[in-house]
Amino acid sequence: MTRIPLILDCDPGVDDGVALLMAFASLDRLDLRGITTVAGNVGLAQTARNARLLRQLAGGAAERVPVLQGCARPMVRDLIVAEHFHGESGLGNLVIFEPAAPLAAGHAVNFIVETLLREPAGTITLTITGPMTNVAMAMRLEPSIVSRIRQVVFMGGARLEAGNVTASAEYNIYADPHAAAVVCGSGVPLVALGLDATHQVRSNVSRRCVAAAADGTRTTRCKASSGSPVSVSAASARCIAQEAPSALNAGRPSRSDSSFTSTRATPSSRARLGASTRRVGR
Numbered sequence: 001m002t003r004i005p006l007i008l009d010c011d012p013g014v015d016d017g018v019a020l021l022m023a024f025a026s027l028d029r030l031d032l033r034g035i036t037t038v039a040g041n042v043g044l045a046q047t048a049r050n051a052r053l054l055r056q057l058a059g060g061a062a063e064r065v066p067v068l069q070g071c072a073r074p075m076v077r078d079l080i081v082a083e084h085f086h087g088e089s090g091l092g093n094l095v096i097f098e099p100a101a102p103l104a105a106g107h108a109v110n111f112i113v114e115t116l117l118r119e120p121a122g123t124i125t126l127t128i129t130g131p132m133t134n135v136a137m138a139m140r141l142e143p144s145i146v147s148r149i150r151q152v153v154f155m156g157g158a159r160l161e162a163g164n165v166t167a168s169a170e171y172n173i174y175a176d177p178h179a180a181a182v183v184c185g186s187g188v189p190l191v192a193l194g195l196d197a198t199h200q201v202r203s204n205v206s207r208r209c210v211a212a213a214a215d216g217t218r219t220t221r222c223k224a225s226s227g228s229p230v231s232v233s234a235a236s237a238r239c240i241a242q243e244a245p246s247a248l249n250a251g252r253p254s255r256s257d258s259s260f261t262s263t264r265a266t267p268s269s270r271a272r273l274g275a276s277t278r279r280v281g282r
Contacts, residue, residue: 036067
């Protein structure tokens with residue numbers, strides 16, 4: 001099987017943490033060139049640490065994937081974090097420790113630019129699960145990379161679902177609307193997965209028990225909680241990395257909204273995005 005070459009740009013965050021663990025568990029299918037982190041759900045120091053921490057918990061081949069630190073604030077507006085949701089550390093009640101392996105040398109924006117210029121055009125996918133600041137800055141720093149990107153797959157926005165920051169705004173777009181305007185207005189092929197997609201797979205008791213069962217002391221508490229949060233240990237995190245893909249596939253079939261998923265930004269879609277980002281940015 002040919003592995004998909006990609007860079008994962010993220011702001012972990014418990015949601016991005018699960019995404020990272022799933023990616024690390026899928027290295028037989030993903031040629032993960034690097035993890036680039038950005039300030040978002042928590043500050044830049046925490047997101048960079050969290051990515052390295054989760055890489056260490058995943059172990060094995062994951063520990064060879066470089067983690068690079070990126071932008072500490074949005075392009076224009078002030079940083080808006082979500083510690084009220086993700087916890088002060090960004091990883092909920094996971095026990096935090098300082099990872100053994102350091103950050104890779106260099107800045108995430110330079111890494112994105114250099115990778116795209118070095119690799120054959122049309123081969124590297126950029127996956128963004130946080131604010132788009134790093135990728136937007138890379139596009140501004142070296143505009144020629146845009147035509148070399150295979151596609152940008154991003155989590156952001158909401159169409160039919162209500163927003164999770166305001167009545168209509170989804171956090172990743174709200175946190176840096178100017179970066180979203182740069183990326184989505186660049187003409188690069190886009191695949192957008194908004195709240196309409198992500199809300200189709202929600203945490204539930206049985207899925208939390210899959211993680212908790214990796215640590216026998218958590219099993220009874222999980223079953224008794226009837227939906228309340230459970231403590232997640234290091235063993236549980238490793239379990240998520242192995243079980244999450246099959247757990248998600250075991251759920252009900254997902255819906256795909258072709259009017260929300262776009263293969264290329266059009267002038268009309270860029271105009272709509274620009275209007276929405278101006279409203280959100282006020």
